[in-house]
Amino acid sequence: MEQPPPAEQQPIGSQSIHTPPAYSRIPSLDIIRGIGVLGALFVSIWIFGGFSEQQQNQLLLTSKGWNYRVFGALQIFFSGKMLALVAIVFGAAMVIFLSKQQQAGQQPAVDVFVKKYLWLIVFGVFNGLVLLWSRDILFHLGIMAILLFVFFRMKPRALLVATLLMTVVYCGKYYWDYADHKKMYGKYTAAVTLEKKYEKDSVAKAKKAIVAKKDTLTKFQKQDKEAWEGLVAGKKVDLKKDDDNIKKMRSGNYGKVWNHLLPATQSRQAEWLYKKGVWYLAAMIFMGMWLYKIGFFTSRFTRGQYFLLAIAGITVGVLLAWYRVHFQQISLQDYEKFVKNKALPHTIFFPIEKAAMALGYASLVMALLHTTVFSKIFSAFAAVGKMALTNYLLQSIVCTMFFFGYGMGYFARLTQFQLYLFVAEVLLLQTIFSVLWLRRFTYGPAEWLWRRISYGKMLPHTMRKQSTTPQTVTVLS
């Protein structure tokens, strides 16, 4: 493992300022981050490219053919897991950054950290509201870093407990949503039963030729009935539901697309974060902190142990993913029946699925880390991971320009396979770009900008690689 230049080499108390290390020096973290950022596009493309929920649900309902099989595989192996990987590495990197010893004349690491991650929130806002990637995650990661960094001194055991606790709450969130649906259904059936009784009564009265006003449901009972009916109607698969979205996404006017996407972006930034994201990301960030502290990323375990962990994690993940997809199919067939009969929603184990699978993937990387076969490809992934922010923002730029109306307008015009082909192209280009860029420069352009604004004027104003080590700048006074 490479270490940042030792502090002793610097004249203490002098005016020289030690340049912070260029990036995390633990290669496994860069590799995993790279894989996470690249892999995430396989799922993001559904939204970029207009492979809508309706289309997905229809595939799940037909459950036949290659289209379905590939989609199922992506659901099992990719959906949510890539973000989990990114968040795990994010947590580990937080601990690394904050554990840096403060040098004389330097700002405390925590102060820089706060600035840095507040800026990440700004990057997220830019990605969401300017580049128009409505599922941006930088915004959330920035907020989570600010919320959770105070826990970086916690002992590994406490971090593990925090991980489990957050995961349980996250599962609970899915359960409570479902419990609400069950409650709604209960009210609906009560209202419907009453309505039938009234109907029967009035028929009986009519037969006896009694003139009486027919009883009707109260306003609230009607609301109860309509609420459930609306929910079921919303769940019904219907490709026509996409029409409006497609029309608006293909609009050539940036302002129109902006307006159309605003509610989705805001609901992702506010509602999703509060209800789900905060628990999900907290669980993964705590897990990353824990894994880092027990030495997971620095080859604490043997290769055999990593393999075992990988197999265990992926197996658990696949089983739970199968459970989720299977019961989602059932729920799509008849949601009323599902709510009536099933105690748990199909998403109940989704949090555990994501965590287990991500842990499995990370272990797999660790197991293969020093094998010759993978060294080339891993170093390419590491390059992507070092430039994760740049690559992530580039994905937004490339995909919006390709799919959205003010770009080339391919939204909802490609088949699922074509979308993945597109993804493969983008990922290949990104990997090559990252490798080449890092041959010449120390940081990616977005990373450079990020560091520049976080550290203020204390950094050398260049991205160029410097041949002199250790990297020091002398402040002229």
Place this chain on the structure above:
Amino acid sequence: MDINLPQDFSGNNSNPQFHSTTTQTQVTQKPVDKAERISTVDMIRGVALCGILLMNIPGFGIHWSAFDRMIRGPQNTADFYTMEVISVFFEGTMRGLFSMLFGAGMLLFTMNKKETLGGPSVAELYYRRLLLLVAFGVFNAYILLWQGDILFFYGLCGMLLYPFRKTAAKWLFALGILWICFNMIKGQINYNETRDKRAAYNEAVQAKKEGKPLTDEQKSAKAEWLQRENWRPDSMEVQRDISKVRGSYATVFNYYLPRNSGGEIWGTYHWAFWDCVAMMLIGMAFFRWGYFSNKPRTSTYIMGLLVGYGIGIPIGYIMFSKGMIEGTLHQGLYVDAYTVNHQTLYDVKRFFLCLGHASLIMLVFRSNLLNWLMKGLANVGQMAFTNYLMQSIICTLIFHGYGLGFYNKLQFHQLYYVVGGVWIFQLITSSIWLKYYRFGPFEWLWRSMTYWKKQPMRLK
């Protein structure tokens, strides 16, 4: 009463390094000592804390439809006058002052501490403190069942302030004003949507007058506007709400659950991030200028009073009489008449009224006329956190069903008798408590959790 700042804490000092030249060199991190506290800051905070109940009491004690009733009702009742006074003089200002002092408190907190190697840094302590505040806010909303909780938002907003702790006062002030401008633009965008809807309605009406057949779009635009203008609180829904709040703890809990989560989600995003952060930044600037710490000359305070009230009160009056009353009674005509909503002036009014209030308090303090009251208010302010939570506890127990169940039983103006009662209670209890203890009970809990160590509480 120690009213003067130590020289190094001078608000006029804009040297970014001034905090590290503190005369008291502290070896380890510890909470701000009692002697270091600036009691004028506490005093203003005490006023704001008491004043905040003026705005909150309707939320505790009466169904919101009461406002609709009062606005549409006769204008010579005690209820209406009460509403008028509260709206013109206090609406938003007490929270404004409170936010300003929250910003000032952030500066106090970070100024009084020096970085120590090895131990938790100032930033860590600050963020731990705020994270706990967020947790207390959740507790206040979901457990104490106060749907108007503000601690949650303050905790989150405070997290944005830390990088500005060394920023010069004029820049903080400029940033705060900029924030207000953003908020005004945001408000205007919302109002423009209303105007668009009204315009579509007018167009439909015009078309009908000319005898043209209406398109579907015009029909729905017309219906939508009429529904909006004729909207009234539904009496059945009001009754249901009231019976819920008068119910058991579980009933009230379930009733407020979606309201609390919805409030925290959209409140953070659309409201607190603008409303609170702007005033916090301005408060930091004012603190830097020493405005809350008795620094300026008396003439400055007099000027602040005149400018603040001179501009703030007329705007407040126009906002109430035109914006609120006219805007509700004749919504359509109002929208036709005004390109810019009166509500847009909210932050401007608030800023000037806050300036006026703060100046007034400082002038009363300097005049030595009401020393006993000022001392009492400083005590209330020193225990602001405890007193804020106590307001939730007392008022929920008065109004919710699992307490005395007075919800919606008092008339609007009668609510303010309760406010008076709570004020007297808090003035007395705070003064007594601080005779024996260093901090209020919730302050003690908060500190102990922040430093993760039991803090001494008793005064020797």
